[in-house]
Amino acid sequence: MSAKIDIEFTVNGAVKQVTVPATASALDMLRDQLDLKGAKEACGEGECGACTVIVDGVSVCSCLSYAVDFDGRKIETIEGVQSDEGLDPIQQAFVDYGAVQCGYCTPGMVMQVKHTLDKNPNPTKEEIQRGLEGNVCRCTGYSKIIDAVTEVASS
Amino acid sequence: MNTVENYIAPGSIEEAAAALAAGPVTIVAGGTDLMLQTGSGAIAYAKTLMNVRRIAEMQGVSIDGDTIRIGALTTITELKSDAIIAEHLPVVAEMADKFASDQIRNASTIGGNICNASPAGDGIVPLMMYGADVVLASAKGNRNVALSEFFTGPGKTVKADNELLVAIEIAKPAAGFKGGFGKFGPRPALEIAMASVALGGVVKDGVISNVSVAFGAVGPTPMMGAKTTALLEGKTLNEETISAAGEAASEEVTPIDDVRASAWYRRHLIRVMTEEILNDVG
Ligand SMILES: Cc1cc2nc3c(=O)[nH]c(=O)nc-3n(C[C@H](O)[C@H](O)[C@H](O)COP(=O)(O)OP(=O)(O)OC[C@H]3O[C@@H](n4cnc5c(N)ncnc54)[C@H](O)[C@@H]3O)c2cc1C
Ligand code: FES
Ligand code: FES
Numbered sequence: 068m069s070a071k072i073d074i075e076f077t078v079n080g081a082v083k084q085v086t087v088p089a090t091a092s093a094l095d096m097l098r099d100q101l102d103l104k105g106a107k108e109a110c111g112e113g114e115c116g117a118c119t120v121i122v123d124g125v126s127v128c129s130c131l132s133y134a135v136d137f138d139g140r141k142i143e144t145i146e147g148v149q150s151d152e153g154l155d156p157i158q159q160a161f162v163d164y165g166a167v168q169c170g171y172c173t174p175g176m177v178m179q180v181k182h183t184l185d186k187n188p189n190p191t192k193e194e195i196q197r198g199l200e201g202n203v204c205r206c207t208g209y210s211k212i213i214d215a216v217t218e219v220a221s222s
Numbered sequence: 223m224n225t226v227e228n229y230i231a232p233g234s235i236e237e238a239a240a241a242l243a244a245g246p247v248t249i250v251a252g253g254t255d256l257m258l259q260t261g262s263g264a265i266a267y268a269k270t271l272m273n274v275r276r277i278a279e280m281q282g283v284s285i286d287g288d289t290i291r292i293g294a295l296t297t298i299t300e301l302k303s304d305a306i307i308a309e310h311l312p313v314v315a316e317m318a319d320k321f322a323s324d325q326i327r328n329a330s331t332i333g334g335n336i337c338n339a340s341p342a343g344d345g346i347v348p349l350m351m352y353g354a355d356v357v358l359a360s361a362k363g364n365r366n367v368a369l370s371e372f373f374t375g376p377g378k379t380v381k382a383d384n385e386l387l388v389a390i391e392i393a394k395p396a397a398g399f400k401g402g403f404g405k406f407g408p409r410p411a412l413e414i415a416m417a418s419v420a421l422g423g424v425v426k427d428g429v430i431s432n433v434s435v436a437f438g439a440v441g442p443t444p445m446m447g448a449k450t451t452a453l454l455e456g457k458t459l460n461e462e463t464i465s466a467a468g469e470a471a472s473e474e475v476t477p478i479d480d481v482r483a484s485a486w487y488r489r490h491l492i493r494v495m496t497e498e499i500l501n502d503v504g
Binding site: 070089114128202 | 260261323
């Protein structure tokens with residue numbers, strides 16, 4: 068077993084302390100140690116985006132991130148997107164436009180859309196598509212997702 | 223996978239160099255190559271895992287006189303939007319735009335791309351074309367190595383185990399230097415190049431000079447296009463020259479047949495992309 072390292076970071080505004088194997092992925096740590104099961108593992112190779120989380124303001128694949136590198140950082144996951152008033156506008160648009168079918172890709176999609184819109188609140192259709200280049204959806208055919216994002220961006 | 227006994231995250235190059243001098247260390251930057259290569263067993267961890275991402279001196283792009291310095295930890299996303307890169311090294315920004323996906327660009331560092339030493343490493347090709355040096359640091363001090371002489375085979379470089387890549391240094395290109403980057407894969411995003419080309423020069427009164435050409439994914443390491451360069455230098459950039467350059471490029475590369483493409487197809491792609499870039503710069 069690899070050395071265990073103590074790390075401390077914030078997830079969705081709350082400070083967390085965990086002890087993780089030096090070689091563990093951030094995705095395994097979030098799911099297995101913090102019970103944040105929103106981020107999904109599908110490919111485990113950086114190809115699908117189902118594991119997307121936001122680290123210090125940038126989206127990354129948590130399956131390729133080392134958990135130890137989260138030490139001292141600010142992490143946002145799908146669990147923190149909803150506010151007390153209800154769903155985030157991105158989540159609501161996904162519901163309204165039927166952009167969720169099996170839902171496996173959705174947490175990663177929403178986080179990547181959030182990052183894309185945070186950087187560029189008024190994207191063109193091409194900019195939306197390019198933002199989602201690293202997110203695979205096997206169900207919706209993408210059109211409904213693009214429509215949902217277009218709606219959020221224009222409102 | 224084997225056991226990591228120590229994890230360190232030094233805050234300075236000096237501390238990192240001391241750790242490297244003390245014994246075998248696996249370096250991690252963005253982790254996008256390392257996580258997969260250790261997971262598959264292609265690479266075994268050393269006893270110490272060293273995360274270099276906290277070293278501020280290795281971050282960011284700066285300019286000092288005629289030298290542009292790119293910190294090894296600069297991400298592909300940063301290269302895509304950095305003002306100094308856009309002004310002086312636009313072919314690097316063009317490469318960054320064709321690299322992987324947003325999430326992978328956000329994590330991938332240029333130092334990791336170079337040290338991974340893939341024959342298809344996209345970041346390497348335009349930097350080689352611009353005549354970049356890599357700066358290697360160890361407890362004994364720094365040395366510069368030309369990027370064109372850095373690679374010795376797939377995954378192999380002249381970097382010693384006790385050395386850290388800290389930066390890339392590039393002399394400002396000649397006034398009026400213009401170039402382009404071509405990369406081909408079966409789809410636009412998230413693809414390992416079947417072949418790539420970076421080419422540039424100064425075109426004045428229809429004549430091209432200061433030519434530089436580099437190729438990726440068509441040999442055991444990324445390579446300079448010496449013959450294509452020699453053919454182009456000082457020539458009038460017309461249809462005949464462009465076609466001869468495409469021919470020279472397709473002849474001097476040394477591709478193999480593999481799962482991604484045949485050698486014949488790779489030579490064809492090199493010809494087409496070389497001609498396309500020349501048509502654009504002319
Ligand atoms: C889905 C996916 C898509 C990809 N697409 C592309 C693509 O389009 N083009 C492309 O070129 N690559 C691509 N890659 C490969 C990878 O993302 C890049 O090579 C990336 O730049 C590696 O950087 P990193 O910081 O993540 O490196 P790491 O994984 O941290 O390190 C890579 C290697 O370099 C060593 N290393 C890292 N930094 C240093 C340093 N400063 N000094 C000494 N040694 C060091 C490490 O020990 C390791 O052996 C892709 C990868 C994935 C998973
Ligand atoms: S599970 Fe991380 S990108 Fe697919
Ligand atoms: S909704 Fe099923 S994968 Fe996207």
